[in-house]
Amino acid sequence: MTTTPSAAATDALARERRHHDACRAALARMVEGAEERVVGGADVSASGADAEVLGYEFRSHAKAMRELPQAPLFFGRLDFADAEDAGAGEHRGQRYYIGRLRVSEHPSVPPLVVDWRAPVSRAFYQAGARDPQGVAVRRRFGWAPGSKGDSADLTGMEDEPLGQDEPVGKGGHDDGVGSRIVAGEIERPRVGPMRDIAATIQPEQDDLVRGELAASVCVQGAPGTGKTAVGLHRAAYLLYTYPHRVQRSGLLILGPNRTFLRYIAEVLPSLGETGVRQSTVSDEIRGRYAVRAHDDEAAALVKHDARMAEVLRRALYARVVAPPADAEVAVADGAYRWRVPLGELERIVADVREEEPPYAVGRERVRSRVVRAVREQAERRAGPQNNTWVQKVGRARSVSGFLDAVWPRVRADEVLAEVLGDAETLAAAAEGVLADAEQRAILWGRPPRSHKSAKWSAADLVLLDEIEGLLERPAGYGHIVVDEAQDLSPMECRVIARRSDFGSLTVLGDLAQATTPWAARSWAEVLTHLGKPDAAVAPLTTGFRVPRAVVGLANELLGRLDVDVPPARSLRGDGELRVREVADVTAAVVEAVRGALGREGSIGVIAADHDVERLRTALDAAGIGSAGPDELGARVTLLPASVAKGLEYDHVVAAEPAAIVEAEARGLHRLYVVLTRAVSRLDVLHSRPLPWTAGL
Template sequence: MIEGADEQVVVGEDVSASGADAEVLGHQLRSKAKELHELPDVPLFFGRLDFAARESAGDHAGQSYHVGRRRISEHPAAPPLVVDWRAPVSRAFYQAGPQEPQGVAVRRRFGWAPGSKGDSADLTGLEDEWLEAEGGVSVGESRIVAREIERPRVGPMRDIAATIQPEQDDLVRAGLAASVCVQGAPGTGKTAVGLHRAAYLLYTHPQRVQRGGLLILGPNRTFLTYISEVLPALGESGVRQSTVEEILVEECGAAVSKARMYEDTDSAAAVKHDARMAAVLRRALYARVRPDAAPDSFAVPDGSYRWRVPSAVLTRIVEAVREEEPPYATGRERVRSRALRHLQEQAERRSGPVNNLWLHKTGRSRPMSAYVDAVWPRVRPEEVVAALLGDADALAAAADGILDVGEQQAILWAKPPRSYRSAAWSAADLVLLDEVAGLLEHPAGYGHIVIDEAQDLSPMQARSIARRAAFGSLTVLGDLAQGTTPWAARTWPELLGHLGKPDALVAPLTTGFRVPGMVVALTNRLLGLLDVDVPPARSLRQDGELRIRRADDVLAETVDAVRGALAHEGSVGVVAADGEPVSALRTALTAAGIEVGGPDDPRARVTVLGASVAKGLEYDHVVAVEPAAVAEAERRGLHRLYVVLTRAVSRLDIVHSRPLPFPAAP
């Protein structure tokens, strides 16, 4: 296939076509060849379906299909050697069972050695499940699936195409128009479900999704680096992966200089991220609309004649448009067009129909533009926000009955800039700027957006996403128990309302495949202390290790725990409260001769990181250092600790000198 794609690039250069057509064809052929060359070296298939030779198998009766990460064929017109895991026929690989075999006689799973590129010598085992006979291997007993799930992990997140479970498959294959919210306990694979759903939609609806665009939103750049190789491994490249803040900085453009951004106080950030700010900003923006600013009348010259519009008519035009509540920029042009229509009616009564040149000239005439600027002035988002935050009287007028005096004082700038052009902005100000920009005109949207760690979105951040998904759909991934921001969601319906998808299906995933049972039992006790209504998780894994190590010298005990962890395969994550504890641990481990990396180095064997960046990451062995310090470091510290303890997928060591902030035993 790769050789054929390369050949088509060469042959395509000689195709007789117009210059534009040849360029488009050349781009398509080069893109396909590049995509194939960039495929990772992994086994091309992981399963096989043998359909029964009977009517219940439908069109597939008597057929056998290998299932892999993408379609493999010797020729585009020939039957595939391997079918894509997203193809309709492949669904039986994930869904068929003894109770409902779906026409499948035998499902085979192939076991491959870690790091295998698909050489036959790397085949470690075969497992046949006879769905229409007794004695076959059941899904829950598959050693190959268990081995793949439990395999030690160093480096970026892997795809789960070979191990998708039926309840996960249902979510992955939900229709493009459906918005889905996955409430997933730690280790249930919610992130993998979201990424595989993105790959499925790109495969099933390529033109619609690519035309609208697909966006992956994560909580931070470290997390996005960790998941960056999943979609390419599934044959999908070129998907944008970003954070909400990166999107807002980019779309605010020249208005925001990252070098001049400032940090809000906690109280100011909390108010700015509150949904009530949307009403304050709308009031501040539309306060600039002034029907009473219309002149007594205005006249537009037309040769030796002058057309006039009475002030009463002008005022009615502005008031009528204001009541319709269009986007601000649309309303401005609507006022212009209605005033122009009034002039047109006068002109046509006197002289007959007017042409387009007359309409354009009159609509853009100086008197007309002066009138529109007076009653519905042109504004920029940063102009509106700066005027609001820099003027106590303007803020009081816009926030009257919405924010109390203390809340207004919290967000008011102590030293207003001379103009909005010299203003410095905070991360929380970005959501205000985006809200106003959305009031001015609708932003460009996406066909589908996948949002991970969605429980940490503020209402105003959610509104910014909703504007970009107004005509698309969402896959919302999160865990209310892992909400760590001051504005973290307590319930999904509330957040889904802010995201503009109040009717989205909320599907819980409570069965863990990655976090061992003893770790889940421990974290379920911590879960009981959190202020969220989330069902306890359960794990299918009975392996793993949990050790609680009390020590007077926490640094020395941590070094010893890491040395013990290095005796096993896989990655080691050492997690502590942000700041000085992380620096001290890094120094102690380095002094002990242990090479350590940071969270942005996903291939490091030992990673030392602060609790605030642990979300979404996984390590075979986690050493959680001084849980009490993690719990005290922030307002929702217990939620942060819950995140830290559930990063372990094989072994967990808890090192502490202070009392634990949760019951260590039932």
């Protein structure tokens, strides 16, 4: 790492500020130009359809430009070596500023700022003392926290000479956080929603971000390793690199709950990408059904089990029957009456059934083949028939009546209501699949009068989606990013798999943080249910956010979690950990929060769900206001352990770990989540023995 004499540094900083002013002016002209294209409209010589498409593209581009967040326009610079043998290639002697989006004065001239996703920008993240990749100097810029892009907020810069026999560890990238600016950005107090990490992406993260669109990948990320940020930046990279393919087929971000989605909602817009759908599995399948019932754990476990897919398939296709002995299709056609004999009808139904198409497709396939049989007879006698004639035959009462008899129309809620409401139907569909006790667990005690009055649980909606997928293939996405995937049930995985049949997945999670009763113990199991059994599993074990002391405490739990996960490590040695036994946990929480308020950053108080209201009352009585987890940016947040996953706070106060563990079946996993929410300081307050203490 090199520094410049004070006067020279001041002059260099002034030049960089002037360059940023020029970039801001150029960006303003880009926004103005986008607006002018909308006003001017599409090319007047284009056809009406083409003009409409162009107009839509212009309006979309202008809207995206208007919605760009105010922020510094560059965070780094690459100066490529000028020597012929330096390996700079076509970039020899060139200088590039790296930012969150491309800024240019004109499309025909080199850009003032290169997008961080452009191929040349990769050297900013990957170059190091061992492999400078043609870079002579990498410069990082330091901006005032919360800067909206005022050039005066450019407060410092840092040069890293590469390819000059610089000792490993001094160039900034070979040890991960050798850069003072990178370390400062990573350790900056966390208040409000999640920020992008475009300025601080590490080489192993960059490899995952820039993976091919067609490749599915699973990231097993320890706490603080940036797995969520990697997934979001990968989404932004794919949108940039494959714009037409991704936009045509769509990109979906799936999170565990809406609180988490609100927390990450600003990352993609900050990278210049808007309009990406961010949702939960529950929101994707809710459709016309509402959750109005609740399953006990025994029923939920069975409903989320992958075996339910076979039970539902059997129940649906049990409605398809062979034509009865007296079946016949006879279609009147003027003076003629065309008949399809029983044997041919039997063959048609058997052939379609063997092809295993979606149920609704199969019904129409039977119809079309019956019509074809009629048409062949008619054409042998009267010559070719037109489409109007074909459609008329397809609507004939005899054809429709035959279809209703052998391959009837059906709705997903009809099928599920019969499975859950009728013991004989369930027993027939579940024979050899579910045990008697499992069947009793999901059978309704008091069936509704009809499927229309059924009250569905959250697990039922997953089953309804399974049946609807059997009826007709749902629209899919070109790419889906699935976060906190370790908590997905096998049946929820199938929901996602149906929507990514022809697309790829980025699967993010940590098996050590799996807290649902149906969570898997291995990624191979999850990926199989997701329909991507061959996806590579990439571990991220080096943490940049969670301090070493906190990671060490969490690692003490790993041996008891029954998952094959390597221990995490952290490059941060600056954190604080206090584990205190106290007589009164509530009073100690108030004291700890009051002390934390004297320092910078957000404060998260996390407790067992049933203890939250008692702690809120105590904080209120002490004059300390607290917000819920949905109120992003609050100074003090009080939240139940069940919703802490994915969130981060500078200072975490974990109240009574034993109560957190006892609150649910996988309580140790939940505690692991709670302990790793702290990115600077952690207070663990307990009056009962600690769950990781020997003998407990």
